Amino acid sequence: MPIVHSQLVRDLIRLGLEAGDTVMVHSSMRAVGKVLGGPDVVIRALLDVIGAAGTVMMYVDWEDGVQHLTRDDAAEKLDVRLLEELPPFNPKTSRARRAHGILSEFLRTWPGACRSGNPDASIAAVGVQAQWLCADHPLQYGYGPGSPLAKLVEVRGKVLLLGAPFDTVTLLHYAEHMARLPNKRVIRYREPLLVNGAKVWMEIEEFDTSQPVVAGAWESYFADIVQEYLASGKGRSGQVGYAPSYLLNAADLYQYAVAWMEGHFGT
DSSP states (O other): OOBOHHHHHHHHHHHTOOTTOEEEEEEOHHHHOOBTTTHHHHHHHHHHHHOTTOEEEEEOOOTTOOHHHHSTTOSSOOOHHHHTTSOOBOTTTOOOOGGGOHHHHHHHTSTTOEEOSOTTTOEEEEETTHHHHHTTOOSSSTTSTTSHHHHHHHTTOEEEEESOOGGGOTHHHHHHHHSOOTTOOEEEEEEEEEETTEEEEEEEEEEOOSSOSSTTOOTTHHHHHHHHHHHTTOSEEEEETTEEEEEEEHHHHHHHHHHHHHHHHOO
């Protein structure tokens, strides 16, 4: 049976989403099921539940980012002349990365949406806190202090998984940044940004988010953190549409993840 707006609203409320919440959403529309009206109806349901005092945010990244081609340790290098043809990152028009699901691009283009200025760590948001969340996103170490992720923790927001795998929780990159771990992998790369109407190639430094940040960590450790967090009795679980869904307290999950990482990989 198709899913309708009123059912999504009921399911989200039953899961624990409330008016005034600031919530970071990770989603799989395939898991949610066939929604009459498509992704727009899912976003509308989220906004209706959190109301005028709430905010929805999503990790959007950048579909055309070339970090993998310009980083210092890139296995493949493109001719500089080809890279010069690449349009610069423009927060207003650059597309969300499709690998993160279709809903992020729908949120990015929602009326009144704003998007942060770090191309690879960019966040889109709609709601009362959206401008503040997206403002002044650091270009260097964009998952750390001053980032939208740090601000989500500051306002004690929530993380919502709508059928999304546990390893998609972007907030854990903030925990990676803040955890006291030895010899974190650092990458340096270049991205073209739109600056005062002109394309400028910017040097960016970041902890490596494409693989475990320290030697000895395994690929699935983000998923393990979330799984163990839930098994400890934290968070709430339920079904939204047909999707197994989870609602987590961002600040509590962040603190749990930092302690977990330091306990497993720290000195």
